Every structure is written in C-alpha cells, then in structure tokens.
Amino acid sequence: MINALIVDDEENIVKLVAHWAKKAGLNPQGFTNPLEAIEAFEKGDFKIVITDLKMPGMDGHKLARKVKSIAPDTEIIIITGHGDLEDAIDAMRQDVYDFIRKPFLAKELTQSLEQAVDKIILREENKRLLHDLKDMNKTLEKQVEERTRELTLKNKELEKLDDLKSKFIACVSHELRTPLTQVDSGMFVLNTVLEKKADESEKKLLHIIQMGVKRLNSVVQHMTKILQAEYRDGLLSQENISINRLLEEVYKEVSYFAGLRKQNLDCRLPEKEIFFKGDKGKLMDILVNICMNAVKFTPDGGKISISLEDAGTSFRTVIKDNGIGFTEEEKLHIFKKFYEAGDVMYHSSGTFQFKAGGLGLGLSIAKLFAEMQGGKIIAESEGPGKGSIFTVEFPYSQMS
Template sequence: MTTAFKTAAETHSPSILIIDDEPTLRDLLGQALRERGYAVSAAEDGRSAVEQVRNARFDVALCDLRMPGIDGLETLRQIKAINPDIEIIIITAHGTMESAIESLRQGAFDFLVKPVVLQDLFFSINKALERRDLRERLGLFELSRTIFSTLDPDELYGRVVQSAIQVLRADDASLMLLDKKDALYIALSTSLQQEILTDTHLAMGERIAGRVAMQPEPVVINEDVGRDDRFGGITPWRRIQASIVCPLTMRGALLGVLNVNRVRIPERYTERDRRNAMILASLVALALGNARLHNELQASMRRLEETQEEVIQTEKMTALGNLLSGVAHELNNPLCGVLGYAQLMQQNNPEPKLAKGIDIILREAERAARIVKNLLIFARREKPEKKPLGLNGVILKTIERKSYDLNVCRIEVKAELDPKLPFILGDFHQLQNVFANLITNAQQAMFEAHGKGTLTIRSQAEEHKVVITIADDGPGISAENARRVFDPFFTTKEVGKGTGLGLSVGLAIIRDHGGSIRVASDPGRGATFTLDLPVAPPELLAASGAGQAAAGEATAAPGAAPAAGASEGAPAPGPRILVADTEPHIQDILVDLLRQLGYRVDTAGTGEGALAKIRSSDYDALIADYALPRLEGGKLLETLRAEKPALARRLVFLAGDAASPPLREFAATTGSLMIGKPFSLETVRATLQRLFAAPSPEPEILH
C-alpha cells in the first residue's frame, strides 16, 4: 500500500554489499555499518555477490581479494560489467603494491589492508558515495548539454527519452505533451503500440499521467498500480516493475509528463532516483520551453518576413500598377482608332485581298486590346462580380472555347469532373480567363515539346472548398522557374509570344475569390496547377436560387449588345448627337458610324467647346469622354442636370478604364451609361438603340 511505498522510496539509505568468506568479519562490518545508518547485505563468495548485484542495486561493495571460487579481481570485473555505477572498495590481508595497482586499474575506488580501521573505512565509503553523486551530477550536466544542443522538436524528444532511460537506469520511457485543448498526447515512446500512441489523449486527472500532471513533483511507483491508493481504479496498459512519473513545468505552467519505467529490470526506484528525476524533469522542461520559444520566434520571424515581403510587393505592385494604368490609357486611344477604322472598312464589303488584310488588322488589334485589358486588371486588381457559380460549367465552356486550338495541336483533353461539385461564389468571366490561360500554357508547352499531349482536368470537393487540378504531360517546369511563374512579366516564351502577365493576373483573380493556386512539377514529366476555391455559403445559394442552374453556364456577358441588324427600338432618322472627345480620330470614327446610322452629328474637342455647343443648340444625346480636360465626368453630369436635364438622361461616357472600381461606382450611383475604350462599333450602335428605346436606361458599363 502507500505506506510501504513511502518507506521504500523516501527513507532510502545508501546500500552496501559486504563480500568476504570470513563470517566473523562480515558480521562485525555489517553491525558497524548498520549503526551508521547504512542498509547492509552480505555475500560469502564472488559468485553469490555477482548474483545479488544482478538482482538488486547497491551503492558500494566491500570486496575481499582472496576468496574461494572466483577471486576478488574477477568479482570486481563481473560486478562492474553488471552495474558500472557501483563503487568497490577492496579489503584484503594479503595486499601488495601490484595487487593494489591492478585493483584500481580494474575500477576499484580504494584499496584497504586488513585489519581495517573503521574510521578509515567510513571515510573511504563517504568519499566513494561523494564520487558517485558527483558522477551522477556530471552525467546530468552532460545530458543537459545533449538535450540543450538541439531546438528541433523531433530530435529533442528523442534525446529527452534516451536521457531519461540513461539517468534513471530504465529500459522504457515516454514523453507526453500538452496540446491546445489541455489534453496530454504521447509525443514519443520507446515501446508503446502505435494504436495507443495515436489514440491516447488524456484529460487532467485521467490515468496515471493525467493525475501526476496535477502534482508539483515526480511520483515513484514501486508496486502494482492497482494496489496504490493514489491510482485506484486505473488498469495499466502493461505490467511494469517500477516507474517514475514526472510533471514537466516551467514558470508554473504545465508542459507535459515524462514517464520512465523499469519493465524487465527487477529493481525498485529509490529516493535518490526521485531526486535525479526531479533534476532531469526541470532540465527537460527548460529545454522544451526553449525549443517552443525558439520555434515561436522562428514562426514570428517568418510571418514578419512574409508581411514585410507583402508590403514591399504591394508597394512595388502599386507603383507598377500606376505605371501600367497610365500606359494602358495611352494605348487605348490609338487602339480605338485602329479598331474603329478597320471595322468601318470591313462594313464597306472590301475586295477579298483587302478584306484579308483588314481581318489581320482587326485580329491583332483585338489581341493588343486584350493585352491592355490584362494590364489594367493587373494594375487595379479589379474586384470580381461574384455570383453562385458551378465550376464544371466554367471548365466545359473554356474547353469548348479552346477546342479548335487543342485539336490543331493534337492535345487530348480528359475532363474528370465531379458531378456533385458544390457551387462557389465567383465571376464567370474572370475564372474562365484563368482556366483559358492555364490550358493555353499547357497546350503550348506540350505541343512544342512533343507535338501532342494529354491534358487532364479534375474537379472535386474537399471539406469546405472546391479543388481543380490541371495537369499536362509536357516538359515540366524547373524548380527555379516554378518559384517565379506567378511573378509579373516573367515568361519563358520568345519575345512577342507572351507578356508574362497571364499567371500573375490569374493569381490575383484566384486570391480575390478567397482561394489559392500552386504549381507542382517534375521536369520532364509535366506540370500540375492546383486551384482551391471556397464553397459558397448555403444561405447565399438559397437566397439566389442557384440550385436551379449553374451560374455562368450558357449565359451572356452583362451588357452584351443585341445581334447586329436588330431593329427593336431603333431611333427614327434625324436625332442629333454631340460627340465630345480630345482625340480627333475617335471623333471621326463616331461621326462616320453615326451618320451611317442616320444620326446628325456635331463634335467638340474640349470641355469648354462641348458646353458652348450644348448651351447654344439642342441635342438628343451626348457621347463624351469621361476625362475631358477641366470637365471630367462628374462635373459634366452635374452641369447637364442643372441646365439640360433631358440631355443628362441621354449621356454616354467613353472611358479608357471603364471597368475600374471608381468608374463602376460612378456609373452605379449616377445611373450613367459607360462604354470602355477600345470599343466595337456594334456596342456603340446597340447602346444608342437602347438609349432611345427607354426613357431612363439602367446604368451599365459596356465594352
């Protein structure tokens, strides 16, 4: 019971083994030592002494040199082989210089000659015990250097367990740590089965470790746990001979529990062992605390570096965005002229040779317009117009859109799409552009490497997200390039074949959708892009009725103009329109188009000129550049509402960046129509058709 446990563990005295074939000497020495408070055992020869050392632990042995059977030197060697920590004092009546030297060489602590003076014997025993204690402390110091020499958690756990086994002469140990829910889990064990390691999470007070965790000091268990009052009702996982269970605390906070067991060693733990365990536990707790603080510091440093990098990147992107926005605006005006005149020429049914040239001009100008649009998207990080969306539909539409190029390049597409894929909240057109860019990159890489290839696109649901993978069997991406593929303007393509913006724009779009995109590649065996997007909240789906059909599947873009030649709502010939733009070629294009449509047209190149004409004449509609010098859009609209309210309701703005957030907000709050540059003539025609068909058209941004 507990009382016996306390006697064995807490009142321990140094134990001494007397090995001598003379019974009288054994009795006399035994009595003298017991009177001094030592625990004494005796053996009449070397063999019985070795057997006792094998079954019990002694602090000091007093050994005769000449005995029947095996002599004192051989006894010394065998005892040291079993227990290297025991201190042995040779006592003999036949001492020589040679035997003394040999005894000390074999590991004896001292060499005394009979008849022994008791004071000399007691002095030698005390010194032997002091050396044992110093050796233990030195061992603890060396072990502290070992466990403090690493900050890697896994390596530290292994060193802690091995140190505990060494210091406390055990054959088994385990380390339990406290998790975020204040439950103990087994971080490392030398012998417990994997299912116990995996499944064990102990609350405070649960099982032995959970109860010891609530104690201030180590607990020694030298008997069956079921018979120990402190642990009533607990059935151990296996039978053990003795245990020391140590709470690991630092500054009053519990870190974990260290369990040290003697499973095969039939020896009880002593008070000295408990003290050593207490010292070891304090060292282990300090090492664990240091490692935890170091890892937290490293994590904080990483977060700080990431934040710093994000700030630097944001500043770089802001500066770059401002530059790109300015360049894009400057490019949009000449592009507007190229596209406009090419469309006007195309409407005149040119001869075949000229028509082919016009088609090339239109195609390349539209390509340039798309590049400019990507520049603007990159520069302003345009926020997506999110609606409930089925990504399978977006993927299939994108494959359909790219089918001609894929077939020409002999690319086989395998679409492995989960039919039960949940909806996301997304912008159909932005996400389609992301998929189109990834498919195009894969197509080009496979075709250039092999002249053919296989593209595998998968969709699946994982917890609260949708995962899309796009994998090719092309040449792959080197590790160096894989780190840079999402950087703006990074490209491995030849000059003129890529801007290096596709993936950086795609990354921005996916992040704006609350998702992530990453690349994995094995050079020579292809590349895989993985996109994660969050599932739409059920309440939003219910409110929008998204369950009826996947948004974005077989739907037209917002504001799409009616097909050419539609006649509904067409104005009667004669309405008078004022075109106000600083670019003469844009004025000329619109004049030619509007006159073909039967409108009467005037032009103005400045804000003052436009106001002068508006005040002196009556117009049915006004098409004006949003950025007229000294008469920007808001001021123009305010003036018209005050002086010409009817004309204010038929005002159409032209803007180089009509889809930017400020202009979107302006259009939404003022009810204005806005056409983005460069524009198609069909968009202008359809916009005017709607303008004259409805008294107050809905605000919209058109391209």
C-alpha cells in the same frame, strides 16, 4: 586537489584518518575542536568532512547540519562509536554520505573516502557539462535570434518588393490605358477606311498592327485584374452558375487554340450538373488561364484533358496536360507575380504558341480570384517533361 576536514576530539583518530585520506588523494586538515573546525570550514574550500559524533562543544549532528547549511554539496562521513546505531540512522537521515563504526578498518575508511571522491568528481563534471550546455544553449538562442531577425528583415524586403511590383503595375496599366484606347479606336477607323483600298501586303500589315493592339489590350487587362484582385476592388458577383455549362464555354474558347497547336483537348463532364454560387467572370478567368497555360506549355500534338467531379462538399476541376511540367523548386514560384519558369529569353511570343511568354500574371490572378471565393488551386507535376495537373477546388458554401 580535494580538501577534506577531519574532526574528532581524539587526536590519534584525527591523525589516522588524515593518513588514509592522504593515501586516497585528498588534502586533509584535522581538528580536535569542532568549533575551530567550523571556522576553518567557513574559510576554506572543503568538499569532504569526516567527523566524530560525540565531541565536547558541538556534537557531530550539529556540525553536519552547520556544514550542510554553509555548503549543501559537502560530502559528510560520520564516524560513530560502539553501539551508536541510533545515531548512525539519524546521521543517514541528515543526508550524510556514509558512516563508519569505530574501530574501523583502514580498508573501510579508504573505500568510503574513494567513493566520496568519485561522487565529487562526477558532480563537478556534471556541473561543468551543465555550464557548457547552458553556454551552448545561449549560443544557439543567439543564433536563432539572429536568424529570426534576418528573416524578418528579408520578409520586410520581400513585402516591399511586392508592394513595388503592385505600384509598378498600377502605374504602367494606368499610363497604357489611355493611349491604348486611342490607338484601338484609331485602328478601327483606319481599318474601315483602308479595308477596300489596301492591297494584300498593306492588309497583312494592318492585321499585324491589329494583333499587336489586341495583345497590348490583354496585357493591360491582366494588369487591371491583378490590381483588382489584390486590393479586392470591384464587387464579387453572386450568380448561380452551372459549372458544366461554364466548362463547355471554356472548352469552346480553348479548343480553338489547341486546334491550332494540333493538341488533343478532351473535356469530361459528369452527367449530373454541378451548380455553384459565385462570380462567373472570375471563374471563367481562372479556368481559361489554366487551360491556356496547358496549351502554351504542351508541345504540338500533346494531350490536354479537362474534367469535373463532385467531391461532396466541394467540386473539383482538374486540368491535366502531358507538357513540359515543372520542378518542385519551380512549383514554389509559379503562383507569384511575374514568375515564369525556364529562361524567359527562350520564350516565344504570343498567347498560345509553345512556351509563349506572357507577363507571368495569369496564375497569380487565378489564385487570388479563387481565394476570393473560398477556393484553391493545387499544382502538381512529376517533374520536367512529365506534364502537369492543376486542380481547382471550390467548396459549395463559404465565400470569403
């Protein structure tokens, strides 16, 4: 229940006001002495004060000021005498809630009290809501903090994993390089010695071993390249490259494999030659990697097109195929090291066969090589079975 303090030097008025205050649902306490009233106010929890203006000991203005200084939210209703309009205006200036002129009607007083009660209830409700909101905010903040901590931890784990992958590549490529050189040179000697003596089936076997060594060599090369790119090892050469000529070379290299797969490989180059200052070997690696992916991930008889365009401040090479494409989810991962979409178990082996599984390093190498020269690669697909488009873009200036 809301406590109301009533102050008037006329006891009858105190009683009358208390009567109506009770009817309005308040718990009134009346005083004829304003000083005693203030004492009681300091001790009690009063939300409404109804006071007369002219009282011996302390006038209503002073009392109102005192009350506001103790509890600013208190609603004050002032009861003024006849002709005290000036006082009433003063009262309004002092942030009192209402004033009522004597003699007042019960209805006037009740209305004023009820409105004050409504205001108090609303304010309390607001306070509670604000408190709840603050609590909710705190909970949310806490949750955000927790999630951020979790994410940071996950990120650290991922960084560690990436670091481990790099270390693994470094180890494996280092361990493989020496024995591989031995096998490679041994193979060369064996081949020259046995070339004439070997029968057909032995020759076939020799060929298979040679192909295996070649594949192993390319795997080790891939590993070395990604290490180079990650640690920005090795110098980036700066040659003046004709992109038209470079794409003709790429076309020559890839068309052999596309031919084996009966794919239609088309290369459209602009008449005006496009020149770029950059690392030719790395550009070649990027484009061959992406074109060989197009060959691998497009069924036999499919279509692959390579095109080149001048985009003003940059040039764009677009490699488009009508192959297996990829999902939006897969798109997020294809540039990551060792990532291969689809089930690796179903990949065939080899370098150009349909869905041939490699190491899953080609695109990560291409991306790093492109970024080293200020370029970027954009991968797009309308979904599985709907082909893919890889756009390689390099600004004419701005090497990193």
